[in-house]
Each structure stands twice: as C-alpha cells, then as structure tokens.
Amino acid sequence: MPQGETVLLGPGDDAALVGAPDGRVVISTDLLLEGRHFRRDWSSGYHIGRKAAAQNLADIVAMGADPTGLVVGLGVPADLEATWIDALADGFRDECALVGATVAGGDTVRSDLIVLGVTALGDLGGRAPVVRSGARPGDVVAVAGRLGPSAAGLALLLAGGPGASGAVAGAGGPGVAVGAGGPGGAVGGPEETADPFAWLVDAHRCPRPPYACGPGAARLGATAMLDVSDGLLQDLGHVCAASGVSIDLDPDAFTPSAPLSAAAAHLGADPLEWILTGGEDHALAATFPPEVRLPPEWLVVGRVGEGREVTVRGRPPGRAGWDHFKE
C-alpha cells in the first residue's frame, strides 16, 4: 500500500503511526459482514473496498474533520482468490486517495465468510467537532451529496431487472467515475446518463460521499452534522434527539433526478421515498444558522424548530403515500 504524508509508519510493525497535528484524533469504526452488508454476487471486491472505506471516511468528514488514515481488519475464507483480495485493496486505496488518506495497517485472519473491520482516523485542524447536539431553532437544514440512488439501485438489484447484471467483476466502469452529483440541481443523480439503471446500481455498489463538504460545513459554521447512512428522516431524528429540537422538511425542495424518476416509474415506486428513507448514499445533512450563505453544494431542505420530531410539511412522515406531502 502506498503511504501518504499523514501515515508516518505503515503496515509491518505492532502498530501504525498516523499524524494528528491537531493534538486530537477523530476515530470511527464499522464492522461489515458478507451476506449482511454486502454480497459478492452483487459487488466486486473493488466495489466492496470502496464502499467500506467510503462509509467510514464519511463518518470522519461528518465531524468536520479531514481523514488521515484507515486500518482494516480482514477475515477471508481460505479458498478466496488472491485477485479478489487485490481488488479489495485497490478499492480501499482508490477511495482513500479521494481524501488524501491511505491504509496505514491491518490484520488478516481466516474466516468462513468475509468480514471487514474498518477504522478511520481524521484531523480537525483546530476546528471544533461538529456534533449532533448543536442544532438550534431557527437554523436551516441542508444536505450535500446524493440522496436515493443507493436505495434505487438496491431495488433494481432485488428486482433482478435492468442494471442488475454486468459490472460485478469490473474495477469501476464509467458509472462509478461520475461526479458526486446531488444537490444544487436535481437530487439523486445526473439529469442525463446513457443508462440510468446501471448508473443507480453503480451508485449502490459505490457511494460517493461529498467529502469536501464536511470540513467545509465546519468552516461555514454548521451547528450540527451527520452522514446519512440510515435514511434522511431517521438520521435527522438523531439530530432532533441529541439537540432537543424539531426539524420540518419541505418536500418540494427535493426534485428527483432523471435516473431516480426512471427507476421509480419502472418499479412502480415513489422516488421521494428513496430520497427521504434510503440509506447508504452517505450524503451529509447539516444545520446552519440562517444567516450563513451556503455554497451550491448544499441544498436547503428544511428548518429547525421547537419540539422533538421530524416532520414533512408539518406532518409526521409515514411509509406509505409520500405523494400527499408534495404540493
């Protein structure tokens, strides 16, 4: 593994050494299990490495920190091909490279199923961490990154239809190389793409967190922030609980992108449900004082108030009938 300037001592000793110039280190860990968090028949080793790295790096930037390094505990079956592990390592390397971080070390053990224990480190550069408990009534709620494509891609894979085949063995086709997309225009993908279903399936295999927006939000004065891993409504509920506030979302703020609309029409689904409840895109959701001028990466989608609940246009959200929230 190539080492960046933040990794001072890489793999091969009892432990690695990573720079922490701030004098504090942000740390997040996730456990990912084959069959539960990923499927080898749906995602290549490369995609699984990228996604595993992405979800941890998203946790780091959601604190307002810059990622510095990653360590990986890897459990692999004895009969797993070496090329699969190489592709996994390439995925970790490429995703880390997006934020200037590297894999600093790890541990490999035998396991019946593939197990990944991923831990990411980050540096706050002297900033205060942006926690979940800082939202205040009157703040605006904004999102950066994609909302919905991963859930739509998963729905396509589960349906076994268009887009569900093909790129599993690939090491990142054109779909993966697409920019982060997301707010500023339509939510959840580009306005035009050659194959919207393949684009969505790639989005499920390989999320594209808006990494730079995390430290950027901290500099802008975000009062609370998290990455959307379980769905916007559920994750904003964590902000409400931690901050002792309510959040009301404006459903008209979300204009589904062309791929989302196409997949929804194909599957008879509601794109707003994917946008509001779909996880795994690792968008960022943050609250800002109302006077902050937000750059175009951030889309204002709601407002913080008194109370404890997340509502959509003043009404409690429900799983069925998202349409009635729209004007």
Next chain:
Amino acid sequence: MPQGETVLLGPGDDAALVGAPDGRVVISTDLLLEGRHFRRDWSSGYHIGRKAAAQNLADIVAMGADPTGLVVGLGVPADLEATWIDALADGFRDECALVGATVAGGDTVRSDLIVLGVTALGDLGGRAPVVRSGARPGDVVAVAGRLGPSAAGLALLLAGGPGASGAVAGAGGPGVAVGAGGPGGAVGGPEETADPFAWLVDAHRCPRPPYACGPGAARLGATAMLDVSDGLLQDLGHVCAASGVSIDLDPDAFTPSAPLSAAAAHLGADPLEWILTGGEDHALAATFPPEVRLPPEWLVVGRVGEGREVTVRGRPPGRAGWDHFKE
C-alpha cells in the same frame, strides 16, 4: 462506558474524539472471531472482553506508547443474552482501566457468530516509536511479562482435565487478580499458587501484558520491541528479519515457574516448549544496547548478533526435544 481524560468525545456521534497530545497517534487493529480466536464454552464474555482489549493494548505499548482509547466493532447473534454483552463491556472497561484508557466508541451489528473488531490508539509522548527494525549486533535481548502460561492453560483445556472447568461464567476470580508475574524470577507464573492448573487456565483466558514495561523500555533506550503474540521464537524471527540480525537465546535463562512445571509433568509436556513457542501471553520482547541497566521486570534471555536467524544456544530450534538445549 465511563470516559477517561484522553477520550474527549465518547460514543453517540458519527465518530469519537481522542486526545493525541504528541501530534501523532499509534493505532493497531485486530479481528477476533468466535470459534477461531475464542470459545464461549471456555471463556466468559468478561474474559473475552479483557483478552480482546489486552492483545490490542499490548500492540500499543510494544511501540513504546501509552494507550489512550479503544473502539470496538461488535457482531452479535440476535439471541445472545444481554448479560453476556454487559460482561464483555465490563471486560473491555476493566482491561482498559489498567492503562488509563477507555472505550471511546463502536459499532454493533447482527452476526451469526460473535465477531470483534478492536482498534486501539496510543500516544508516544514525544518519544520515537520502538519498531522491529532497530536491533543491532551486540544488543541484549530481554523479555518482560509472562511466557508460557497461556499455552499451558490451552493445553489443559484441550486435555479437558484439571482447571478446565469452573470459572467460565465468573467475572474474574482470584486467579485473574494475580499480578503480572513473569521475569525477575521464574518464567510463567508465581512460585506458589493454591491451584496451579486453574491459574494457568485463567492465564489463557485473560493474559496480563506488562503494560508499563512498554513505554518504560522506550525510555530506557530499547532499540527494537514487539509483543509476543505468536511465540517468542517466531516473534523474535520478525525482529531478525526487520533488523537484519541474528538472535541467540540462552535456554538456561528460562526457569519454568511452579505452575508450568506442574502442568508439564501432568501432561507429559516440556515447559521450555511452552516458554519458547507459546503465544497469547502478550509478553514484551525487546533489544537494548548492552550498557543499559535493566530494571528487574526485564529478564535478559539472549544476545543480538550478525546473521538472520533465531538460535537457541547456537543451534536452530526444533519443535521436538527442547530438553537438549538445556545444560
């Protein structure tokens, strides 16, 4: 989980925040799988937590660093009793407390078998990390902590005989509370103990790394150091490979403790084999310039020379016939 002064922000947000006053952070990660690294019928949740923490904290002190915090990824079956998880958390807490560290965060997922992904952090306090590649011909080789008890305890468990029953459900009996033992006198346990077999089985369930000796060795000027996780001969082989040196051990330096001798007599085993090849005690092995005056926690067991191999009294070690190395 109670938080120490090194953990600035504990569980509950996207990531934790741990102090890194040195401006660098030492990090080590391990993956532990039920059935492969521990057995629920042999060890209680409490013991498994202590051992999982201990093996990671040992990696941190083996770099010469002071542990600061731990994060834990935990996979648990849906039907696992909450009391087992509580005992596991208690084990992590108590082992961390030995070094003034705490559990800063984690991740819990469903899993068919118990999976632990443990990552430990440490601070060097301005010291250089003690890596494996610094040993020089003429240095002395010394060990601190226990060698052999874990292997002897495992042999007793495998034999199903004395000491193999009893304390599985306990949260740390008197045997666990025994001091670190080890060098200074006999290797691998106390000279007297009420039940030597139970003492050894406890030593297998709950290793006692000599934590303070790691940063202590760094201050004394250790040229290389690691924790003995795979057996002294094998781990010193890593020092030889990384440093480009040979190491010759003096078998007469190792006087088996009373429990080791008793278990060896009972099982028809050779205590020197447990001492030289037994892993999991997480003793520390280090090399020092010959002029360093070592405190009594360190036992000099060999010398660094030219070459690349580990030898015992000048001869290549073999699995059979350890007796012939002794005078």
